[in-house]
Structures are given as structure tokens and as C-alpha cells.
Amino acid sequence: MVLLAGCAGGFGRTNAASPNTPEELESTDKSMHVDLIRKMLDQEQYYAALAHIQQQQRxxxxxxxxxxxxxxxxxxLGEDAAAEKLYRELLRGRLAGDAYHGLGLLYxxxxxATSIQYLREAAARAPTDARVRNDLGYALLRAGRYAEAMPELSTAVELDPANDKARNNLxxxxxxxxxxxxVQRVIDxxxxxxxxxxxxxxxxxALQARAAGSGVRK
Known part of the structure; x- marks a missing residue:
């Protein structure tokens, strides 16, 4: 996809930003490989993604x-212990928000309750990330904490109106x-x-029945 986008401007135009040193070429190659790995994860090709991650690491x-x-x-892939170890290694770096989000989903x-704590940490670090706000809102919904869930899911929908998951959760x-x-307003x-x-x-x-059975306070 990156290569196609690069060719879209035509052959007759010189691209001054094109990498022309070994270091720039290597950086571009790494970026393309990471984009490929992300695409595999989006397409649920987790084993293939791991293979490419290992290749890039090597x-x-x-x-x-x-x-x-x-x-x-x-x-x-359900390798919870390995995933948690990796997330925790990132909690003090620039990807701390992503790591807290991953821990929230893991738990x-x-x-x-622990999941919600981690997701709150993620939302504090990335307040405009609709995915994080949606996941936090859904966790609060599952916990029966409806008043807390409402602003999270509403924010997620307003941040990303095309996010079907957030809209459906709202x-x-x-x-x-x-x-x-x-309900009818959102449906319309x-x-x-x-x-x-x-x-x-x-x-x-199902959620209402579960809440009634557990005595969850709305």
C-alpha cells in the first residue's frame, strides 16, 4: 500500500523527500514492515504477524x-503471561498509554475491576483515542457502572462517528x-x-438479567 501511494504522483516528478542514504532506506523499510504487521493484526493473522515481528527483531x-x-x-493468541510481561516493559516509555490499554483488554x-483501572490509565494518557474510551465505557457497562459508562461511550462516538462498535455500545x-x-434517536x-x-x-x-441477579446498583 505504501509503494502504490508513492507511485500515484507519476513518474515524471522528482520526489525530494525520497530516502537516498542507507540510513533513510533502512528507516523506510522498517516503517513499511511495521505497517504490514499492523495490517496482519487488523486482519486477525496473529501467527503471521508474530513471524514478521521475529524477522524484524532479528x-x-x-x-x-x-x-x-x-x-x-x-x-x-491467549498467551496471557507473555503478553502481560511485554506490556509491563512498556509502562515507563512513550507507549505507556498503549500498554495500559493492552493490559485493560487482557484483564x-x-x-x-482491574481492567477498568488499566483502561482509565490508558484514557488519561490518550483522552482523544476513541478506541480506548469505547473499551473503558464497555467495561464500565459490563460492571453495571452505567453513569460512568455514559460519558465514555458518548465521547467515543463523538470522537469517531464511524466507529460502529462505540455506537452499538452506546x-x-x-x-x-x-x-x-x-435509543431511537441514535438508531435514526x-x-x-x-x-x-x-x-x-x-x-x-442479558445484561439486565445479570445485573438483577448480582444486585448491581445502576
């Missing part, structure tokens, strides 16, 4: 970015809190498909 050494990408791949299935929260006027504005609305209704009922 050819040019490790880096915080590669450690983070490796942690993401291992988390998705979400097994310790929701609708889910509105359903759980029985704000039908709000976003044009949410009927089958998606039906699935969210089912999820909301």
Missing part, C-alpha cells in the same frame, strides 16, 4: 513498537438504562439495521 533489533505489536499478537475477561447502554428515546441518526437492533436488545436483556 534483522534490525527489538524496539518498543515491536514489543507492543508482539504483546498484541500474543494477547490475541477484561478475568478481573473487570445503544446497548441506552437500552439497559431504558432510555428508549435515546446512524441508520442502524433492524437485525443489529434486535441483537443489541438481546444483549441488553
Amino acid at each position: 534483522s534490525s533489533g527489538n524496539s518498543d513498537e515491536l514489543r507492543y505489536l508482539e504483546a498484541e499478537a500474543r494477547r490475541q 477484561a475477561p478475568r478481573n473487570l 445503544v446497548l447502554l441506552l437500552m439497559v438504562t431504558r432510555d428508549e428515546e435515546g 441518526q446512524a441508520g442502524i439495521a433492524p437485525e443489529t437492533v434486535a441483537r443489541l436488545r438481546s444483549d441488553a436483556q
Whole structure:
């Protein structure tokens, strides 16, 4: 994708910004390889991503970015201990926000309270990251902390209106809190498909039943 974008300007134009030293060429190659790894993670090709991470580590050494990408791949593969170790190695560096986000996702299935603490740390470091605000809002929703979840999910939707996950989670929260006027407003504005609305209704009922059974305070 990077190569195609570079060719789009035509053959007749000189690109003064093109790398012309070995160091610049190596830096460009690393950047392209990292972009490839990120694309593999987005496409859920976690084993392939790990193979390319290992190749990059072997050819040019490790880096915080590669450690983070490796942690993401291992988390998705269920290698929790290895992923947590990698995330924790990044907590004092420039990728601390990403590492706290990863830890929050790592702990979400097994310790929701700890997950929320890590996600709050991530949101404090990246308040305009819609993904982080959405994940924090959803964790708070699952914990039955609806009043706290509302601003997080609303912020996520406003930061990234095209984020279907954040929008659906906001609708889910509105359903759980029985704000039908709000539910309909979001459905109309976003044009949410009927089958998606039906699935969210089912999820909301399950959350309400779980909250009622555990005595969760709204």
C-alpha cells in the first residue's frame, strides 16, 4: 500500500523527500514492515504477524513498537503471561498509554475491576483515542457502572462517528438504562439495521438479567 501511494504522483516528478542514504532506506523499510504487521493484526493473522515481528527483531533489533505489536499478537493468541510481561516493559516509555490499554483488554475477561483501572490509565494518557474510551465505557457497562459508562461511550462516538462498535455500545447502554428515546434517536441518526437492533436488545436483556441477579446498583 505504501509503494502504490508513492507511485500515484507519476513518474515524471522528482520526489525530494525520497530516502537516498542507507540510513533513510533502512528507516523506510522498517516503517513499511511495521505497517504490514499492523495490517496482519487488523486482519486477525496473529501467527503471521508474530513471524514478521521475529524477522524484524532479528534483522534490525527489538524496539518498543515491536514489543507492543508482539504483546498484541500474543494477547490475541491467549498467551496471557507473555503478553502481560511485554506490556509491563512498556509502562515507563512513550507507549505507556498503549500498554495500559493492552493490559485493560487482557484483564477484561478475568478481573473487570482491574481492567477498568488499566483502561482509565490508558484514557488519561490518550483522552482523544476513541478506541480506548469505547473499551473503558464497555467495561464500565459490563460492571453495571452505567453513569460512568455514559460519558465514555458518548465521547467515543463523538470522537469517531464511524466507529460502529462505540455506537452499538452506546445503544446497548441506552437500552439497559431504558432510555428508549435515546435509543431511537441514535438508531435514526446512524441508520442502524433492524437485525443489529434486535441483537443489541438481546444483549441488553442479558445484561439486565445479570445485573438483577448480582444486585448491581445502576
